[in-house]
Amino acid sequence: MGSNTEVPPPPWRKARAQVRKQLSQELIVDTGLRVLDAEGFDALSMRRVAQELGTGPASLYAHVAGKDELLELIYDRVLGEIRLPDPDPARWQEQIRAYAIEAQRVLTSHADVARAAMASIPSGPNSLRVAEYVLGLLIGAGLTPRDASLGLDRLSLYVSSDAYEGSVHYARMKAAGMSGPGEYFTQFIGSLARYFGSLPADRFPYISANVDALIADDGEARFLYGLDLIIAGLAAKLP
Amino acid sequence: MGSNTEVPPPPWRKARAQVRKQLSQELIVDTGLRVLDAEGFDALSMRRVAQELGTGPASLYAHVAGKDELLELIYDRVLGEIRLPDPDPARWQEQIRAYAIEAQRVLTSHADVARAAMASIPSGPNSLRVAEYVLGLLIGAGLTPRDASLGLDRLSLYVSSDAYEGSVHYARMKAAGMSGPGEYFTQFIGSLARYFGSLPADRFPYISANVDALIADDGEARFLYGLDLIIAGLAAKLP
DNA sequence: TCTCGCGACGAACAGTGTTCGTCACGAACA
DNA sequence: TGTTCGTGACGAACACTGTTCGTCGCGAGA
Numbered sequence: 001m002g003s004n005t006e007v008p009p010p011p012w013r014k015a016r017a018q019v020r021k022q023l024s025q026e027l028i029v030d031t032g033l034r035v036l037d038a039e040g041f042d043a044l045s046m047r048r049v050a051q052e053l054g055t056g057p058a059s060l061y062a063h064v065a066g067k068d069e070l071l072e073l074i075y076d077r078v079l080g081e082i083r084l085p086d087p088d089p090a091r092w093q094e095q096i097r098a099y100a101i102e103a104q105r106v107l108t109s110h111a112d113v114a115r116a117a118m119a120s121i122p123s124g125p126n127s128l129r130v131a132e133y134v135l136g137l138l139i140g141a142g143l144t145p146r147d148a149s150l151g152l153d154r155l156s157l158y159v160s161s162d163a164y165e166g167s168v169h170y171a172r173m174k175a176a177g178m179s180g181p182g183e184y185f186t187q188f189i190g191s192l193a194r195y196f197g198s199l200p201a202d203r204f205p206y207i208s209a210n211v212d213a214l215i216a217d218d219g220e221a222r223f224l225y226g227l228d229l230i231i232a233g234l235a236a237k238l239p
Numbered sequence: 240m241g242s243n244t245e246v247p248p249p250p251w252r253k254a255r256a257q258v259r260k261q262l263s264q265e266l267i268v269d270t271g272l273r274v275l276d277a278e279g280f281d282a283l284s285m286r287r288v289a290q291e292l293g294t295g296p297a298s299l300y301a302h303v304a305g306k307d308e309l310l311e312l313i314y315d316r317v318l319g320e321i322r323l324p325d326p327d328p329a330r331w332q333e334q335i336r337a338y339a340i341e342a343q344r345v346l347t348s349h350a351d352v353a354r355a356a357m358a359s360i361p362s363g364p365n366s367l368r369v370a371e372y373v374l375g376l377l378i379g380a381g382l383t384p385r386d387a388s389l390g391l392d393r394l395s396l397y398v399s400s401d402a403y404e405g406s407v408h409y410a411r412m413k414a415a416g417m418s419g420p421g422e423y424f425t426q427f428i429g430s431l432a433r434y435f436g437s438l439p440a441d442r443f444p445y446i447s448a449n450v451d452a453l454i455a456d457d458g459e460a461r462f463l464y465g466l467d468l469i470i471a472g473l474a475a476k477l478p
Numbered sequence: 479t480c481t482c483g484c485g486a487c488g489a490a491c492a493g494t495g496t497t498c499g500t501c502a503c504g505a506a507c508a
Numbered sequence: 509t510g511t512t513c514g515t516g517a518c519g520a521a522c523a524c525t526g527t528t529c530g531t532c533g534c535g536a537g538a
Binding site for chain 1: 401465
């Protein structure tokens, strides 16, 4: 313990110790995201993050108000990875679609980070950046500010909630100890089909008769279906 | 401790003890929902439910696999309160709309129970009952089974996610110690407006210029807006 | 009447988020 | 240069959480 301070340590050792000691909000958030990526949302605890930084949980509270704030910061940091092309109102439908798909891609690339999405009202800088982009696109398209505001709100909720739903499946997959989403998907669809098929046909005629249709589409297809539903609905609001 | 067993207790005492001792899944679920209604989702713990039943938490595990299952059961029990009129395919848009509004009404009438909505894949009997109703309505309307299945899926997600978002606000309101939703709403809208107004107009031109529109609609109006967006989109799928 | 199984349950385990008090270190000031 | 001072690091502890284990007593079946 004391040897590091009494005897001048070799330079590389010192550099490392300094890196370890210089805690900062950014370092904590990055570490938290790394833990989440590697071990999932449930494994993300203040102790786990602190351990990764070689310290105790109390040290984090100088830079982060609590776990809720940490989750918000991690989530907003992930939103920062969303790449948004220059807005072109003439192609607004296409660009809104691309934004939603890109957002989903980023969210699903970070394990079940989406479980932090709906836990609070997003208000970080990157959340604002995305909101500004979508709002500008919708107003540029010709929607009234009111419609654009509502469209932004509903689109954001849709993207978040779909990613959230996906993250629940991710957590289930992880809990079941499965390797990849392929194995989980076939397994889950299979049990779902068996379950629907086993239902009494007199009480659940429509479900029983449409098992194939009910399990036909995967997560991405369902996401796109709802997305296009919303975009088409917004387009219909144009004068 | 031992006095109850050695000396025969008076009959009314015995009767009471019997009532207390006859645990059942239904009793546990009802008690859990009562706790949730009165004290909110965060206060709902196995210990709290057990305490309400005059016992320890270990006693619950004979009737309920764990907290996750208890939450699922409570959620499904709430879904059982959704009243569904006889389906009339000719008025399917109206009835789908009524279903969604009724579902939201029921969910918001039980504090922030909606926070249990998206934690798992709903598969309880009442969830199935609602799904059967919606699916039948959409197929009866003339949608293909594929469109009806996707519509059911997206509608369910939409209703759940909106209620979930509302429950987050509920929890925030409760945490802030506010009395009713009115106080919270004005407070929240006010701070949101101030926040949007304080943003640099050069980086967030659209948000800055449309603060009024952004905060114009309350939760219910936003819910109905998105709901009608989806219903109109589904109607457009009809041949 | 005796036995046996099952449910009730006290205690404990392994975790959680968070707070308090102390302590060392680096910067600012005399 | 010497000394104070404040801030951040951090060990320990608190009050919880969900869950499991082992015991113990009661009621039903033999």
